[in-house]
Amino acid sequence: MSYYYQDLRTYLTIQVSAICPSNGVSISDWSNTASWTFVPQASANSSQITAAQSYLNTFDMVSYQAMIDANTARILTSTNDSNVIDLRSRLVSANSSQIDTWLTNNVTTLAQARTVLGAIVKYFITEDFS
Numbered sequence: 001m002s003y004y005y006q007d008l009r010t011y012l013t014i015q016v017s018a019i020c021p022s023n024g025v026s027i028s029d030w031s032n033t034a035s036w037t038f039v040p041q042a043s044a045n046s047s048q049i050t051a052a053q054s055y056l057n058t059f060d061m062v063s064y065q066a067m068i069d070a071n072t073a074r075i076l077t078s079t080n081d082s083n084v085i086d087l088r089s090r091l092v093s094a095n096s097s098q099i100d101t102w103l104t105n106n107v108t109t110l111a112q113a114r115t116v117l118g119a120i121v122k123y124f125i126t127e128d129f130s
Contacts, residue, residue, distance in 0.1 A: 012056065019055055020048035033059050
């Protein structure tokens with residue numbers, strides 16, 4: 001299963017939490033990984049804390065960007081369904097005002113909102129837009 005990460009902080013939080021129980025990542029200077037920190041949970045031991053901080057300090061931004069580029073390309077081309085391709089194209093090019101307008105016009109009940117949100121989350125986790 002592949003995952004698509006919206007932003008670097010989310011990606012780092014997930015990766016650090018796999019190494020050490022933690023409560024999130026802080027990025028002071030995006031260009032200086034030595035300034036990146038995390039908040040370990042009380043259950044974390046010293047070796048977990050050291051390993052997680054080492055991961056942050058040596059994070060390879062070039063590899064991360066290559067992964068994002070590859071995932072984006074795969075997601076945008078993973079189906080031949082013209083409706084899905086059209087929807088992806090519209091979502092990628094839409095601005096926040098267009099998205100707000102579409103939601104206002106098409107999502108009028110909580111049940112519809114749940115359905116739309118569920119489809120989006122399912123798609124980005126499993127790449128299945130059915």
